[in-house]
Amino acid sequence: MALIKLFRLSTFLAVIAALHAGVVGRQCARALGNATLVANQLQLHYYNDSTGQYNNGELWTDANSLEDLHNLMLVTGNDDYHNVADSSYIGKAALDPYTDWTKLLDGSNDDAQWIILALWKIADYKTARDRDGSAYISSAAKIYDIVASQWDDTCGGGVWWSTDHTYKNAITNELFLLTSAAGYLRTNNETYLENAEKEWTWLSSSGMRGSSGLFNDGLELESCQNNGQTTWTYNQAVVASGLGALYAATRNTSLLDQAEVSLNATISSLTYNGILRESCDLVTSDGTTCDHDQQIFKGIWTKHVQYYLDNVDDTSRITKYSDFLGYQHSGVVNYAMNPAYDVGSVWYATNKGGSQWSPEASTSGLEALISAGKYGPC
Ligand SMILES: *[C@@H]1O[C@H](CO)[C@@H](O)[C@H](O)[C@H]1NC(C)=O
Ligand SMILES: *[C@@H]1O[C@H](CO)[C@@H](O)[C@H](O)[C@H]1NC(C)=O
Ligand SMILES: *[C@@H]1O[C@H](CO)[C@@H](O)[C@H](O)[C@H]1NC(C)=O
Ligand SMILES: *[C@@H]1O[C@H](CO)[C@@H](O)[C@H](O)[C@H]1NC(C)=O
Numbered sequence: 001m002a003l004i005k006l007f008r009l010s011t012f013l014a015v016i017a018a019l020h021a022g023v024v025g026r027q028c029a030r031a032l033g034n035a036t037l038v039a040n041q042l043q044l045h046y047y048n049d050s051t052g053q054y055n056n057g058e059l060w061t062d063a064n065s066l067e068d069l070h071n072l073m074l075v076t077g078n079d080d081y082h083n084v085a086d087s088s089y090i091g092k093a094a095l096d097p098y099t100d101w102t103k104l105l106d107g108s109n110d111d112a113q114w115i116i117l118a119l120w121k122i123a124d125y126k127t128a129r130d131r132d133g134s135a136y137i138s139s140a141a142k143i144y145d146i147v148a149s150q151w152d153d154t155c156g157g158g159v160w161w162s163t164d165h166t167y168k169n170a171i172t173n174e175l176f177l178l179t180s181a182a183g184y185l186r187t188n189n190e191t192y193l194e195n196a197e198k199e200w201t202w203l204s205s206s207g208m209r210g211s212s213g214l215f216n217d218g219l220e221l222e223s224c225q226n227n228g229q230t231t232w233t234y235n236q237a238v239v240a241s242g243l244g245a246l247y248a249a250t251r252n253t254s255l256l257d258q259a260e261v262s263l264n265a266t267i268s269s270l271t272y273n274g275i276l277r278e279s280c281d282l283v284t285s286d287g288t289t290c291d292h293d294q295q296i297f298k299g300i301w302t303k304h305v306q307y308y309l310d311n312v313d314d315t316s317r318i319t320k321y322s323d324f325l326g327y328q329h330s331g332v333v334n335y336a337m338n339p340a341y342d343v344g345s346v347w348y349a350t351n352k353g354g355s356q357w358s359p360e361a362s363t364s365g366l367e368a369l370i371s372a373g374k375y376g377p378c
């Protein structure tokens, strides 16, 4: 209990200091204040010190939660979660040079890349605090090579979703665009840049993006045509953060226009009263709601808008999305958050029965608050 009070006090002091320094405007400070309360509750409610995992979580969503704690510490400047990474299941694997990543990843080429992103963010945090992040960087490089080997010519190119080689889908390839372009920015290694260019060339002509500008889930394997499956929110922003990173590497502004096509289509098609709404946020007649994977998608959209904007050096492009990020802060705080600072999965309206409570849903809300804190209307 005393520890919790200390956490919260340090947060308020950090936010007040930032306000006084003129670094963070009032509304953004509120978003970061809420983000810290939600992050503290995520750790208290779900994080399991003995397993280093989130109770009721999954490998890939745990990777996102760890990434977010470090993203938050980088944005606020505090160190509330400085010892989580090294004691987490994923962190311990990253610190062990003998980890068998092929075995741990179990053939999943999308999960692999969420882990790369988490390891990079942890390393960035450690580097920013003058600590050694090199083990995280070298594990990320090993995982990247495993994923890169999963590219082949079926349907003209692309990385397989899993080592079963039964599906080529949007998220795995959007992630490969991002990990390749961002990997190049980190290393200057041309192999990464070649992979990023190769991926965008293939992805942009794969047919997975429909006429509305939204990416569907993936390709029909026999015909190599768009399979018409769900246009999940996260698919529309991971591509944008990949394009933002490729823009930073090439300075080709058409890539930013392409990113805006996806972000704008999300805002016009996947929202209700200005707030993101996943198709599964609507309870269906048979009671079906979002599953654990789907409960984190909207937050990933907001996080990858942040990552996209991190690479955009044009203020007029950045401010286009400020108000929208601010609306997500309102939706999460007013509709989804409970008095204990857990966040439910439905943001667009007060809970009518479809809201799910899980580490994924709390992490999703946390991501919305961090991006509003960084790029919302301050
Ligand atoms: C959380 O956000 C709400 C709405 O903007 C704001 O009124 C409140 O002060 C924020 N909480 C914190 C701790 O900053
Ligand atoms: C941590 O996880 C283990 C294994 O799933 C479980 O037995 C234990 O109850 C959990 N601890 C807490 C505090 O939730
Ligand atoms: C560049 O990256 C590729 C892919 O990870 C790796 O195989 C290669 O060894 C790297 N080259 C150098 C010079 O580091
Ligand atoms: C810039 O990106 C656009 C959009 O993908 C592409 O069509 C164009 O060929 C690229 N230009 C150069 C010089 O690579």
Ligand SMILES: *[C@@H]1O[C@H](CO)[C@@H](O)[C@H](O)[C@H]1NC(C)=O
Pocket: 257, 258, 260, 261, 264, 320
């Ligand atoms: C996206 O929407 C913004 C305004 O909301 C607009 O300025 C921009 O031109 C749009 N981008 C594209 C590529 O349509």
